[in-house]
Amino acid sequence: MSSIQGVLYLRNEKEELRWFEDVDPNTEDGKYVGQIKNGEPCGHGTFTYPNGEKYEGEWKDGKRHGQGSYNDSDGRKYVGEWNDGAGEGHGMITWTNGNKYEGEVKDGEMVGQGTFYWFDGDKYTGEYKDGKRHGQGTYTHLDGRKYEGQWKDGKINGQGTYTYTDGRKYEGHWKDAKLYGQGVYIGFYGEKYEGKWKHGIYHGKGIYTFSDGIKWIGEWREDKPWNITEYSKDGKVNGKMVNGVQQ
Numbered sequence: 001m002s003s004i005q006g007v008l009y010l011r012n013e014k015e016e017l018r019w020f021e022d023v024d025p026n027t028e029d030g031k032y033v034g035q036i037k038n039g040e041p042c043g044h045g046t047f048t049y050p051n052g053e054k055y056e057g058e059w060k061d062g063k064r065h066g067q068g069s070y071n072d073s074d075g076r077k078y079v080g081e082w083n084d085g086a087g088e089g090h091g092m093i094t095w096t097n098g099n100k101y102e103g104e105v106k107d108g109e110m111v112g113q114g115t116f117y118w119f120d121g122d123k124y125t126g127e128y129k130d131g132k133r134h135g136q137g138t139y140t141h142l143d144g145r146k147y148e149g150q151w152k153d154g155k156i157n158g159q160g161t162y163t164y165t166d167g168r169k170y171e172g173h174w175k176d177a178k179l180y181g182q183g184v185y186i187g188f189y190g191e192k193y194e195g196k197w198k199h200g201i202y203h204g205k206g207i208y209t210f211s212d213g214i215k216w217i218g219e220w221r222e223d224k225p226w227n228i229t230e231y232s233k234d235g236k237v238n239g240k241m242v243n244g245v246q247q
Contacts (some may be wrong), residue, residue, distance in 0.1 A: 087106075
């Protein structure tokens, strides 16, 4: 049986959504205009909800299936693939503030591989889970700063590298978007710290090498050198610090 052009109305009958050719303004859950087969949307058509939300695209067996676009009442728009009634596959989501996502989706959420473009020029390309950055990904700021590494629940977590536009660089472990654990920081003048971090500051055992070759080796506490031995660039001991006091 081939499809015909027509109008259908969706209503909730005994906790089940069903299609009807007649309309009851008190119970109507939406209106469909388009191709119909066996009393259900099949082919191309447009469905409009009472609150103004709208889907326009392909249908199969009464469900959104194929290519289509969905406009939320808050202005969010999804254009892409649908499967068995849900946004699933490859698509693009746009927001009224200018943000945009392009990539894989499932149940209308960002999932898998994709790219998010912020209205201010920032960009993230990588993995998503349940609508959040999760897995491996790269975040690039408009000014050129870049983070490449692991994410968890929308935040920088795990191993990663942050590169600044002036040449500074950190490579190591992160926790909730802060330097945490083992890592290496290279400064603007070539100075380098290799060791432990906590909440974005030096904390624990490490080695700090100045640009002139002098080294501090030992322990830091809350960003302060605590138990340190200073070595000249030829390896001789220059001095020590014990419990934060120069000896």
